[in-house]
Amino acid sequence: MAETVLALQGAALTLAGNAGPVEILKGIDLEVARGETLGLIGPSGSGKSSLLMLMGGLERATGGVVRALGQDLTAMDEDALARFRRGNMGVVFQSFHLIPTMTALENVAVPLELAGNPAAFDRAEAELQAVGLGARMHHYPTQMSGGEQQRVALARAAAPRPAILLADEPTGNLDGVNGQAIMDMLFGLRDRHGATLVLVTHAPELAARCDRVVRLADGRIEGQERPAAMAAAQ
Numbered sequence: 001m002a003e004t005v006l007a008l009q010g011a012a013l014t015l016a017g018n019a020g021p022v023e024i025l026k027g028i029d030l031e032v033a034r035g036e037t038l039g040l041i042g043p044s045g046s047g048k049s050s051l052l053m054l055m056g057g058l059e060r061a062t063g064g065v066v067r068a069l070g071q072d073l074t075a076m077d078e079d080a081l082a083r084f085r086r087g088n089m090g091v092v093f094q095s096f097h098l099i100p101t102m103t104a105l106e107n108v109a110v111p112l113e114l115a116g117n118p119a120a121f122d123r124a125e126a127e128l129q130a131v132g133l134g135a136r137m138h139h140y141p142t143q144m145s146g147g148e149q150q151r152v153a154l155a156r157a158a159a160p161r162p163a164i165l166l167a168d169e170p171t172g173n174l175d176g177v178n179g180q181a182i183m184d185m186l187f188g189l190r191d192r193h194g195a196t197l198v199l200v201t202h203a204p205e206l207a208a209r210c211d212r213v214v215r216l217a218d219g220r221i222e223g224q225e226r227p228a229a230m231a232a233a234q
Contacts, residue, residue, distance in 0.1 A: 057084065090156075150178070212224060
């Protein structure tokens with residue numbers, strides 16, 4: 001039986017709103033196995049990104065338990081969460097979040113340097129080569145296209161060899177050609193490093209490549225499906 005790397009039990013998230021508390025997530029029960037690729041889909045406002053943030057410890061559950069690699073994220077303080085993410089997780093956002101005053105190489109090397117990796121720049125260079133940016137590594141984000149910036153973000157997330165890779169709408173700001181390239185790279189990273197991949201997407205073609213898809217609606221899990229099995233049955 002596959003090892004569980006992410007486990008949510010009754011996970012809830014309530015945030016303060018202008019008109020009072022707002023329930024974002026309502027009792028989520030979900031497990032993700034090592035090496036699995038899980039897609040989170042659903043309409044805007046259904047809680048997809050919030051669920052991803054709970055998995056990464058970027059939002060703290062207001063109810064229930066969230067465990068990653070056997071560790072209870074809900075019991076950690078902010079410093080402990082930051083250390084845990086640095087050693088075990090890579091996160092890719094729709095809006096890239098690159099440091100504008102650093103080159104592509106420096107952006108990718110930052111998490112490795114923070115982790116004390118003596119070969120930070122060698123590893124960063126190798127990851128940029130792997131995403132096709134060997135000739136652009138000394139360029140700054142403003143000198144790069146959106147697709148190139150997202151490749152830098154992918155390389156940065158993958159460089160520490162995380163056990164868990166989280167991606168929030170990774171193709172949302174890209175055109176069709178660049179979006180397809182980023183999809184291929186995401187799954188390539190999963191295959192190269194054996195990471196568990198969880199992604200939020202509105203793109204049907206990206207969801208279709210996942211091992212399992214979880215559909216959310218109004219802060220709850222509405223259903224689950226396995227695209228490969230469905231395609232084989234057609």
